[in-house]
Each structure stands twice: as C-alpha cells, then as structure tokens.
Amino acid sequence: MCNCKQDTESRLVEALAEPDQLPEGATKISARLTGYAMMLGENLMRFRQVMPIEVEFQLPTKAGVMKLKKQKMSMTANYCMFCGEKYE
Numbered sequence: 001m002c003n004c005k006q007d008t009e010s011r012l013v014e015a016l017a018e019p020d021q022l023p024e025g026a027t028k029i030s031a032r033l034t035g036y037a038m039m040l041g042e043n044l045m046r047f048r049q050v051m052p053i054e055v056e057f058q059l060p061t062k063a064g065v066m067k068l069k070k071q072k073m074s075m076t077a078n079y080c081m082f083c084g085e086k087y088e
C-alpha cells in the first residue's frame with residue numbers, strides 16, 4: 001500500500017506555505033485530500049480513491065407520468081492515481 005495520500009498532503013502543505021499561495025499571515029496550514037473512502041480490511045483501515053457520480057434518470061410515477069430523478073453514487077478506484085499501484 002503506497003503512502004501517496006499522506007505524501008501528497010505533506011507536499012501540498014509545503015507548497016501552500018510558499019509566498020502568494022494563501023493570504024499573508026496564514027499559519028498552522030493543513031490540507032486534506034477529500035476524494036478518498038476509508039475501507040475496512042483484515043484488521044486494517046485503508047484509503048481508496050473515490051469518484052463521485054451523479055446519475056439522472058426518468059421514472060414513472062404511480063400516475064404514469066415520467067419524472068426526472070437524481071441519485072448520487074460513487075465509484076472506487078482500483079489503482080492509485082498518483083503512482084499507479086494496484087489497491088489490494
């Protein structure tokens with residue numbers, strides 16, 4: 001399991017500390033990559049990248065009128081987007 005999430009967050013904090021990245025006087029900077037889901041494995045917790053999906057479809061009501069419906073879903077990645085390592 002790679003450490004790309006933590007490594008990237010660390011690099012982001014370093015980059016954000018450079019001049020002109022954040023308003024002057026900013027301190028205690030933190031950055032968190034949010035496109036991850038925590039997966040429970042055998043005695044382990046792992047993070048996997050997640051792609052949110054917005055689904056739209058027509059569905060008939062009881063009266064038989066078609067109505068637009070929206071549903072949010074997500075797709076979990078099989079490989080790390082930073083280094084390409086396959087998730088276990």
Ligand SMILES: [Zn+2]
Binds near residue numbers: 002003081082085
């Ligand atoms: Zn990686």
